[in-house]
Amino acid sequence: MTKINKESPWQDLTPGGTMYDAGNSLEFKTGDWRSVKPVYIEEKCKQCGLCFPVCPENAIPVNKEQKREDFNYDYCKGCGICANVCPFDAIEMKEE
Amino acid sequence: MAYNLKEIVANKPPVFVSGHRMCAGCGAPVVSRMIMRALKEGDHAVVSNATGCMEVSTCIYPYNSWNCSYIHTAFECAAATCSGAEAAYKALKRKGKIKEDEHTKFITFGGDGGTYDIGLQSLSGAMERGHDMTYVCYDNGAYMNTGIQRSSATPHFADTTTSPAGEVIPGKMQVRKDLTQVLASHHIPYVAQTAAIMNFKDLYEKSEKAIYTEGPTFLNVLAPCPRGWGYPTDELMKINKLAVDTCYWPLYEVVDGKYKITYKPAKKLPIEEFLRPQRRFKHMFKPGNEWMIEEFQKEVDKRWEELLALEAMSEKSLMNNE
Amino acid sequence: MSIRERLSGNEASAIAMKQINPDVVAAFPITPSTEIPQYFSTFVSNGVVDTEFVAVESEHSAMSACIGAEAAGGRAMTATSSNGLALMWEMIQIASSLRLPIVMPLVNRAISGPLNIHCDHSDAMAIRDSGWIMLFSENNQEAYDNLLMAHRIGEHKDVMLPVTICQDGFITSHSIENIELLEDDVARKFVGEYKPEHYLLNSKEPISVGPMDLQAYLFEHKYQEANAMRNAKNVILEISKEFEKLTGRSYSLFEQYKLEDAEVAIVCMNSTAGTTKVVVDELRNKGIKVGLLKIRVYRPFPAEEIAKALSNVKAIAVLDRADSLNACGGALFTDVTSGMFVNNVQIPTVNYIYGIGGRDTTSKDIEGVYSDLMEIAKTGKVDNPYRYFGLKS
Numbered sequence: 001m002t003k004i005n006k007e008s009p010w011q012d013l014t015p016g017g018t019m020y021d022a023g024n025s026l027e028f029k030t031g032d033w034r035s036v037k038p039v040y041i042e043e044k045c046k047q048c049g050l051c052f053p054v055c056p057e058n059a060i061p062v063n064k065e066q067k068r069e070d071f072n073y074d075y076c077k078g079c080g081i082c083a084n085v086c087p088f089d090a091i092e093m094k095e096e
Numbered sequence: 097m098a099y100n101l102k103e104i105v106a107n108k109p110p111v112f113v114s115g116h117r118m119c120a121g122c123g124a125p126v127v128s129r130m131i132m133r134a135l136k137e138g139d140h141a142v143v144s145n146a147t148g149c150m151e152v153s154t155c156i157y158p159y160n161s162w163n164c165s166y167i168h169t170a171f172e173c174a175a176a177t178c179s180g181a182e183a184a185y186k187a188l189k190r191k192g193k194i195k196e197d198e199h200t201k202f203i204t205f206g207g208d209g210g211t212y213d214i215g216l217q218s219l220s221g222a223m224e225r226g227h228d229m230t231y232v233c234y235d236n237g238a239y240m241n242t243g244i245q246r247s248s249a250t251p252h253f254a255d256t257t258t259s260p261a262g263e264v265i266p267g268k269m270q271v272r273k274d275l276t277q278v279l280a281s282h283h284i285p286y287v288a289q290t291a292a293i294m295n296f297k298d299l300y301e302k303s304e305k306a307i308y309t310e311g312p313t314f315l316n317v318l319a320p321c322p323r324g325w326g327y328p329t330d331e332l333m334k335i336n337k338l339a340v341d342t343c344y345w346p347l348y349e350v351v352d353g354k355y356k357i358t359y360k361p362a363k364k365l366p367i368e369e370f371l372r373p374q375r376r377f378k379h380m381f382k383p384g385n386e387w388m389i390e391e392f393q394k395e396v397d398k399r400w401e402e403l404l405a406l407e408a409m410s411e412k413s414l415m416n417n418e
Numbered sequence: 419m420s421i422r423e424r425l426s427g428n429e430a431s432a433i434a435m436k437q438i439n440p441d442v443v444a445a446f447p448i449t450p451s452t453e454i455p456q457y458f459s460t461f462v463s464n465g466v467v468d469t470e471f472v473a474v475e476s477e478h479s480a481m482s483a484c485i486g487a488e489a490a491g492g493r494a495m496t497a498t499s500s501n502g503l504a505l506m507w508e509m510i511q512i513a514s515s516l517r518l519p520i521v522m523p524l525v526n527r528a529i530s531g532p533l534n535i536h537c538d539h540s541d542a543m544a545i546r547d548s549g550w551i552m553l554f555s556e557n558n559q560e561a562y563d564n565l566l567m568a569h570r571i572g573e574h575k576d577v578m579l580p581v582t583i584c585q586d587g588f589i590t591s592h593s594i595e596n597i598e599l600l601e602d603d604v605a606r607k608f609v610g611e612y613k614p615e616h617y618l619l620n621s622k623e624p625i626s627v628g629p630m631d632l633q634a635y636l637f638e639h640k641y642q643e644a645n646a647m648r649n650a651k652n653v654i655l656e657i658s659k660e661f662e663k664l665t666g667r668s669y670s671l672f673e674q675y676k677l678e679d680a681e682v683a684i685v686c687m688n689s690t691a692g693t694t695k696v697v698v699d700e701l702r703n704k705g706i707k708v709g710l711l712k713i714r715v716y717r718p719f720p721a722e723e724i725a726k727a728l729s730n731v732k733a734i735a736v737l738d739r740a741d742s743l744n745a746c747g748g749a750l751f752t753d754v755t756s757g758m759f760v761n762n763v764q765i766p767t768v769n770y771i772y773g774i775g776g777r778d779t780t781s782k783d784i785e786g787v788y789s790d791l792m793e794i795a796k797t798g799k800v801d802n803p804y805r806y807f808g809l810k811s
Contacts, residue, residue: 165619
C-alpha cells in the first residue's frame with residue numbers, strides 16, 4: 001500500500017515525484033465510474049476468448065486453466081466492449 | 097511458436113495494470129496492454145511516454161499503472177528521452193554495471209499529437225541515430241487529452257474543436273499525414289501499422305517483432321476514442337474492424353524495406369461504413385455533401401493502391417534476390 | 419602531481435569531461451560551446467572514455483536525452499550556449515524538478531535576436547530561477563575546477579539538482595591560457611562513482627519518473643526542491659574545501675578581492691572580474707581603496723553572505739552583462755540589492771548594464787565605474803541607479 005496520500009507532509013513525499021512501487025494503481029479502484037454493469041452468464045460462455053483482451057481495464061481475469069472468470073468490478077468502468085464482442089450473449093449489460 | 101492468446105493472457109501478468117484513469121471504452125489501453133504483453137518474461141522494460149491521455153491517466157502521483165520502469169518528461173520529446181535511457185544502458189553495460197544476461201527493452205508511447213506533430217523531430221532523430229528502441233504511436237486522430245483538437249493525423253473533413261464543421265468550412269480541410277510511410281522512409285529495420293482486430297494476432301506479433309528486432313522500430317497503432325470520434329463506448333472492436341476492412345487503416349509491415357500487407361479484407365468495404373457510425377463525420381452525410389465522401393473514398397483508394405504497388409515491388413525484388 | 423598546460427576554456431571543459439568519464443553525453447552544436455562536444459567526441463572515437471555520445475538533432479533533445487540517461491542511472495552531460503539553452507528551457511525545468519543531477523557547461527552568449535554569437539549573460543539569466551545550481555567561472559582554470567566539483571555537488575543526497583558551469587563565450591572559451599590540470603586518475607577519484615538510489619534500469623525495483631503531480635502534491639515537491647537549493651550552499655562549501663586540499667586552489671561562494679578595507683566595490687561575474695582585478699591593482703597603487711566581489715555561486719544565491727561582505731563599503735556597483743528589460747535594472751543587481759535590503763545593509767548601489775552582444779569591456783570602462791563610485795561615496799547620492807557603460811551615445 002502506498003503510504004502517500006493527500007494529507008502527507010512534504011517530508012513524506014518522494015523527491016521529484018518518482019514512485020518506487022511499480023503498478024500500485026491496483027490500489028486505485030475505478031469501479032465507481034460505472035453506470036452500467038456487465039453481468040457474466042457462465043452457462044452461455046463458450047470460453048472463446050474474445051472478451052478478455054478487449055477490456056481496457058483488464059477487468060476480466062483469466063486463470064491458469066486459460067478460462068475467464070467473473071468480472072473484477074473493482075476496475076470495470078462499464079464500457080460494454082466485452083458484451084458487444086461476445087458472440088454467445090454470455091455478457092449482459094445492466095443498469096447499476 | 098504459434099500464437100495462442102489465451103495462453104499469453106493466462107501466463108503473463110500484465111505490465112500495464114488496472115486502476116488507470118483513461119476513459120471508459122478507450123482504445124489506447126487495449127492496444128498498449130497487448131503490446132506490453134509481447135515482452136518476454138524476465139525482461140525488464142523502460143517505457144517512455146509523451147504527455148497525453150495515456151500519461152495523465154496512468155501516472156498520477158502517487159499511483160502508476162506500470163509494472164516496469166516508466167518515465168514521462170514532456171510532450172515532444174518522449175523519443176529523445178527514451179534514446180537517452182537506452183544510451184545509458186549501453187554505457188552501463190559496457191562498464192559492467194549491468195550484468196550481461198540482464199535485458200532491458202526500451203519502448204516509447206506517444207499519441208498522434210505527440211508523434212505526428214510536436215514530437216516528430218525527436219522521433220525522427222532517435223530513429224535515425226539507430227537506438228535499440230521501439231516507438232509506438234497510439235493514433236486516435238486528434239489531441240484528445242486537451243479536448244479533441246485537430247492534429248496532422250486527423251482524417252479529412254473530421255469535425256474537431258479546432259476544425260469544426262461550420263457553415264463555410266466543413267471540418268478539417270486537409271488529408272491526414274501518412275506517418276507510417278514517413279517512418280518507412282527512415283530505412284529502419286522494422287515499421288508496422290496495426291490495430292486490435294479479432295484475436296489480436298496482428299497486433300501481438302508485430303509488437304513482438306518490433307520489440308525484439310535490434311535497432312529502432314516503429315509501430316503505428318489505431319486507438320479509437322469514443323468521445324472524440326463520437327461512437328458508443330461498446331463499439332471499439334467494430335470500429336477497428338471497419339477501419340481495416342475499408343482500407344482506411346491498412347495493416348502492413350515494412351521489414352528491412354520490404355512491404356508486406358498483413359491483412360487484406362476479403363471484400364473491401366465502402367468508406368461510408370467506417371464514417372457513418374462516427375459523429376465527427378456526421379456532416380458528410382447531409383444531402384449535398386456527397387462530394388466529401390467521394391473525395392474521402394478517392395484518397396483511401398489511392399493510398400491502398402500505392403500500398404499494393406509497394407508490396408508488389410517488394411515481392412518482385414525479393415524474388416530477384418533469391 | 420598536477421599538469422601544467424595551455425588550454426582554451428572549451429578545451430579545459432572537454433578535458434574535465436574526459437576525466438569525469440560520464441556515461442552519456444548528448445549534445446548539439448552551437449557557437450561558442452560547439453568545441454566541447456567536438457573535443458569530447460574525439461575522446462569517444464579514440465576510446466579514451468567509456469561514454470555513449472548521442473549526437474542529437476536539437477538541444478531540446480539533448481536535454482531530454484540527458485534526463486532519460488540520468489533517470490536511467492547514468493551520469494549525463496551536455497554543453498550549450500544561447501539559443502541552444504533557450505530551446506532547452508522546457509527541459510531545464512524538468513531536469514531539476516525530477517531531481518536529476520545532470521551537469522552542463524554553459525558557454526555564455528547573447529540570446530537572439532537579433533542574432534549575435536558573442537558573449538553576454540542573457541542565456542544564463544533566462545534559467546536563473548529554474549532549480550539549477552549555477553557556478554560562474556572567471557577563466558579556464560575556474561571552468562575546469564568548477565566542472566570537476568559539479569557532480570559531487572549536484573549528486574549529494576541533500577541536493578540532487580542539476581549544475582551548470584558558466585564561462586564567457588569566446589572571451590574565455592576560445593582564449594588559450596595557462597592552466598593546472600589534475601592527473602586523470604586523481605580527478606576521477608575525486609569525482610567518484612555515481613550510485614543513484616533509485617533508477618530506471620534497476621530491474622529489481624522498477625520506478626515511475628515524471629508523474630502528473632496535482633494540487634495535493636506539486637507544492638510540496640517544489641518545497642523539497644527549494645530546500646535542496648538551500649542545502650546546496652553548504653555542500654558547495656564542503657566540496658570546495660575538499661578540492662582545495664587536493665589542489666591548493668581555494669573556492670568559496672564568491673571571491674573577495676581587496677574588499678576588506680575597500681571604500682567602494684564592484685560586484686560582477688565571469689571574465690569581467692579579471693579585468694576588474696587589474697584595475698583594482700592599478701587604483702590601489704595610486705592609493706585608492708577599491709575592491710571587488712566576484713560571484714562564483716549565483717544559484718543558490720548567497721544573499722546574506724554577500725550583504726555581509728559588502729556592509730563596510732560606501733558605494734557599490736553591480737555589473738550585469740544582460741539587461742532585464744524591466745525598466746529597473748539587471749538580474750544580479752536585483753539579487754544583490756534585495757539581499758542587502760533584507761539584511762539591513764543600506765549602502766548607495768548602482769547598476770551598470772554592459773558588454774551586451776560581446777561589446778568589449780575595457781579597463782577604462784571599469785576605471786570609469788570606480789570613479790563614479792568614488793563620487794557617490796563622497797556625496798552619498800545616486801541620481802540614476804540603472805546605468806550603462808560601453809553604450810555608444
